[in-house]
Amino acid sequence: MRAAPRAGLARDPLDQMPHALDLANLPDADVVALALEGREAAHRELIRRYERPVFSLVFRMVRDRELAEDLTQDTFIKVLSHLDRYRSEFKFSSWLFKIANNVAIDHLRRRQLDTVSMDGSPHATTPDAVMASAIELSDRSESALEEMEAKELGSAIEQAIARLRPEYRSCILLRHVEGRSYEEIATTLDLPLGTVKTYIHRARHELRRALEHTRE
Amino acid sequence: MNHRHLLPNEIDLLVDGEAGFGVAPLRAHVAECDECRARLDDARIVVDALEALPHFAPDSRLADRVMAQVPVFVPAHVAARDSVTRWLPQSGPARAAAAVIGTSIAGLLTVAMIWLASRGDAAIFATSLFADRVQSLVMGTARDLAFSLLGDSAVAAIQASGMLGVTLLVLGFLGTAVGTILGLRRLATASSRRG
Numbered sequence: 001m002r003a004a005p006r007a008g009l010a011r012d013p014l015d016q017m018p019h020a021l022d023l024a025n026l027p028d029a030d031v032v033a034l035a036l037e038g039r040e041a042a043h044r045e046l047i048r049r050y051e052r053p054v055f056s057l058v059f060r061m062v063r064d065r066e067l068a069e070d071l072t073q074d075t076f077i078k079v080l081s082h083l084d085r086y087r088s089e090f091k092f093s094s095w096l097f098k099i100a101n102n103v104a105i106d107h108l109r110r111r112q113l114d115t116v117s118m119d120g121s122p123h124a125t126t127p128d129a130v131m132a133s134a135i136e137l138s139d140r141s142e143s144a145l146e147e148m149e150a151k152e153l154g155s156a157i158e159q160a161i162a163r164l165r166p167e168y169r170s171c172i173l174l175r176h177v178e179g180r181s182y183e184e185i186a187t188t189l190d191l192p193l194g195t196v197k198t199y200i201h202r203a204r205h206e207l208r209r210a211l212e213h214t215r216e
Numbered sequence: 217m218n219h220r221h222l223l224p225n226e227i228d229l230l231v232d233g234e235a236g237f238g239v240a241p242l243r244a245h246v247a248e249c250d251e252c253r254a255r256l257d258d259a260r261i262v263v264d265a266l267e268a269l270p271h272f273a274p275d276s277r278l279a280d281r282v283m284a285q286v287p288v289f290v291p292a293h294v295a296a297r298d299s300v301t302r303w304l305p306q307s308g309p310a311r312a313a314a315a316v317i318g319t320s321i322a323g324l325l326t327v328a329m330i331w332l333a334s335r336g337d338a339a340i341f342a343t344s345l346f347a348d349r350v351q352s353l354v355m356g357t358a359r360d361l362a363f364s365l366l367g368d369s370a371v372a373a374i375q376a377s378g379m380l381g382v383t384l385l386v387l388g389f390l391g392t393a394v395g396t397i398l399g400l401r402r403l404a405t406a407s408s409r410r411g
Contacts, residue, residue: 052272
């Protein structure tokens with residue numbers, strides 16, 4: 001992990017750091033190595049690189065801007081305070097998204113803000129089990145949800161994503177918004193590869209159903 | 217034409233743009249089957265909409281808020297390395313000159329050591345002479361310093377207390393020095409965090 005900074009980089013003679021311009025060109029592993037050496041500029045570079053993807057993921061998970069700001073901040077504090085626990089055989093971004101997702105999911109569990117799938121439990125294996133585990137949204141939560149989404153997100157696809165169960169939401173956002181492979185998502189979310197494929201398939205199916213009315 | 221319509225996971229393979237031996241027949245089927253082509257188009261509409269979603273920007277002060285709560289420590293070995301590096305010249309020619317001078321000094325010292333080693337008696341004489349001179353210089357300076365700092369009576373009291381007194385004095389001095397260093401380090405860390 002402690003890859004030496006690339007030779008030939010322009011360096012600040014006072015703090016022996018690559019200039020900000022060069023820092024932006026370094027791979028994540030090198031920036032992490034510099035951050036572990038106590039370089040604040042490297043910490044800030046990691047934030048700069050990932051603040052938008054992490055905030056977007058968390059925002060779409062919790063659907064509240066202020067809360068998403070707080071959870072994004074918590075995510076970066078956790079990550080940067082425990083950089084020594086990062087294992088370089090994984091992509092830094094996968095580790096970061098894993099923590100961001102855990103922070104968001106933990107919050108949803110604590111606040112019981114989970115929305116539920118129209119298809120019932122993702123673990124259901126028979127049609128009866130699917131029907132039995134399907135729970136409808138209450139009028140109150142649906143109207144509050146719609147009001148919030150209309151104000152903050154707006155589009156039909158965003159509203160449809162908001163109705164997915166959180167596990168589906170994480171998978172589909174990592175797959176199609178962040179462009180992660182199925183294997184990376186499985187590593188990031190600590191899920192078996194088959195489960196990731198199932199979640200993404202079901203999420204697409206639900207989104208397709210949810211968007212049908214917009215095409216009619 | 218293959219009359220079996222595509223399964224949902226086969227539609228997913230095509231949506232994900234998978235390439236492989238098994239995918240070609242699926243593409244061939246879609247090219248001929250209106251129903252499967254319509255299902256694939258529906259699936260692609262969703263994926264295209266997802267992939268067109270933008271990233272949202274958080275508050276511009278996020279980095280400052282995060283860094284205010286993240287302790288940034290410079291490990292001792294990095295601080296030591298930086299201290300050494302700071303003394304090195306920045307320009308290439310200056311570094312080359314420093315390297316030449318350093319190598320010359322090291323070479324001279326090595327030759328001197330070899331010469332001394334080959335003349336054992338002379339080396340022992342020179343070493344003992346040098347040690348005596350250094351000892352008398354250090355002792356004289358220390359005595360003068362002690363008299364000027366502490367006064368005659370305090371020095372007399374220390375001499376009277378023997379080895380125990382001197383040991384306690386040295387330990388007290390070391391304790392004060394270490395405490396001062398740690399205190400300064402803590403102050404420096406606190407101010408760099410605030411900064």
